[in-house]
Amino acid sequence: AQKITQTQPGMFVQEKEAVTLDCTYDTSDPSYGLFWYKQPSSGEMIFLIYQGSYDQQNATEGRYSLNFQKARKSANLVISASQLGDSAMYFCAMREDPTIYNQGGKLIFGQGTELSVKP
Amino acid sequence: GAGVSQSPRYKVTKRGQDVALRCDPISGHVSLYWYRQALGQGPEFLTYFNYEAQQDKSGLPNDRFSAERPEGSISTLTIQRTEQRDSAMYRCASSYTSGLYNEQFFGPGTRLTVL
Numbered sequence: 001a002q003k004i005t006q007t008q009p010g011m012f013v014q015e016k017e018a019v020t021l022d023c024t025y026d027t028s029d030p031s032y033g034l035f036w037y038k039q040p041s042s043g044e045m046i047f048l049i050y051q052g053s054y055d056q057q058n059a060t061e062g063r064y065s066l067n068f069q070k071a072r073k074s075a076n077l078v079i080s081a082s083q084l085g086d087s088a089m090y091f092c093a094m095r096e097d098p099t100i101y102n103q104g105g106k107l108i109f110g111q112g113t114e115l116s117v118k119p
Numbered sequence: 120g121a122g123v124s125q126s127p128r129y130k131v132t133k134r135g136q137d138v139a140l141r142c143d144p145i146s147g148h149v150s151l152y153w154y155r156q157a158l159g160q161g162p163e164f165l166t167y168f169n170y171e172a173q174q175d176k177s178g179l180p181n182d183r184f185s186a187e188r189p190e191g192s193i194s195t196l197t198i199q200r201t202e203q204r205d206s207a208m209y210r211c212a213s214s215y216t217s218g219l220y221n222e223q224f225f226g227p228g229t230r231l232t233v234l
Contacts, residue, residue: 043228045225
């Protein structure tokens, strides 16, 4: 069964420093995708970054990068140069390839990590 | 208004009442998903549609929960005979298709409180 584990319930980081949010996953399927979402206190879900299981390079989107270690089944999010506006809950999620498994690509989410950026 | 919209944003109801939650996906999006998010936890999958066809309802907790998308656009999630344990944020998401990479765009959610 698919499973996503985020072991850090809460984290603090100083403004302008980098921070890594951990995510490990469990799947026996060869084709899958990994996603990170940000949920600020307003409650919206904001897509940040995506990594496919067959992607050769780590995904990057501006200040966000994904440290993908396939053998260790980890997909950690790295936020560089933290800003006060980065304070939020961050969710890691996974979906299996729906074209292979015909499961519609539902997202399986972790429990989340609450990040607080200190000025 | 290009995003996913949900209504109502807040719903307070008494135990035993039925509620209907509405989701209006992004125009042209084929796939529509319903999730439930308890406080302090990640969203949990409920059900999924491609066009008007309900492809997967494996996440619906019991038969009090049902969903429809009759014309392949707007969807309604209905909870019958609500119970206090149904209190949560109910989120809808849509994507262009159900392909692996297709980003799911989430709506603002409906906060349901069952008294």
